[in-house]
Amino acid sequence: MTTESNSLICRDVAVGCGTVIWNFVNLYGCQIGDDCMIGAFIEIQKEVSIGHRTRIQSHTFICEKVRIGNDCFIAHGVMFINDTFSGGGPAGDPALWAETEVGDGVSIGSNATILPVKIGAGSVIGAGAVVTRDVPPNVIVVGNPAHITRRLTED
């Protein structure tokens, strides 16, 4: 692990070889693979798991109950969510929080908001999208709420 900073808080974090972590970062209880990049002003909560070669850009927040695959690109200001306020407010009990799974090779655009969903491998989430439902593999979704605008060919 290489860090560029004395303004870094990492507690109980397992970080793979070759991963770079920038300044002003608040990480705790999470697991990050090899050759990743974690930008500035990022918080990653406990029990998050991030695969190999995945890059997380500045100002992003990743909450408990999120798993992110290999070779993903999570852009700037992306907010993950585990509590949908389904009862009219915070669930209180973490047992009621829901999971998010981001497949391999997914790209998520800046300022996107990700409710608890599954995002299939190779899909692209547009900048500013609010993702409220599962996303199949190899599609592009945009908008609030997000909807599919294009299918990508698998190659």
Place this chain on the structure above:
Amino acid sequence: MTTESNSLICRDVAVGCGTVIWNFVNLYGCQIGDDCMIGAFIEIQKEVSIGHRTRIQSHTFICEKVRIGNDCFIAHGVMFINDTFSGGGPAGDPALWAETEVGDGVSIGSNATILPVKIGAGSVIGAGAVVTRDVPPNVIVVGNPAHITRRLTED
């Protein structure tokens, strides 16, 4: 007040008993009640008032002229606004900025944007919503611009 950090800037801040403030925080001239939680990467400006047992999550910005009630949950990356650029750009004179009032028990989802409005007690603002008009009590609003999608029963 408990802080977990040496990366904390608090000037002229009145903080109640039992309130926890995390790392990388920029607070000045504001008033925060008892048993609150203030997350990382948060800025709260002067003359903001926050009630008791209210939790403010990471990456949120709260500007002058905002009052937040008791038992609220303000999620991640929420931006409050006091200047609507109504004259075609920044007002310049703070006397032209408008107020926001958030009632008790309100929940605001991640990446929401809150123009100067009143939000009634018990309402829920969906993740990614852009709130441009007043919100009555006990409703759920979502979207850009935000609109009511459900009424909550008061119990």
Place this chain on the structure above:
Amino acid sequence: MTTESNSLICRDVAVGCGTVIWNFVNLYGCQIGDDCMIGAFIEIQKEVSIGHRTRIQSHTFICEKVRIGNDCFIAHGVMFINDTFSGGGPAGDPALWAETEVGDGVSIGSNATILPVKIGAGSVIGAGAVVTRDVPPNVIVVGNPAHITRRLTED
């Protein structure tokens, strides 16, 4: 240059007279004019150029290939983008990234997302807007995707 902080990272940054930079800032390889204001929790990447008397508010990210004019107001949580994932994911090669040019006197609202576009002088980008196309001078745009809602008179 005045800074209020020991939590400031500036590498290879050219900053004009009278410019104020706040706390928790990550700036590298960029050029900032005279009498600007750079808020907290801001990252500005290399080769960005910012004119005179422009104010950049907290939580904003400005990427490579962005030029911002004089007398602009960039609000909180604004994310600029240079890679549109047009090939179905990150471009990889920076030669494929696209430029953004923000004219003089532009105001950009909080939580706006700016794809690579030209924004004409004097225009206003609404809070929470996702700007996917060029914006002419002296208009107001809002929404996701952003569309023109009003023309401003030049005076």
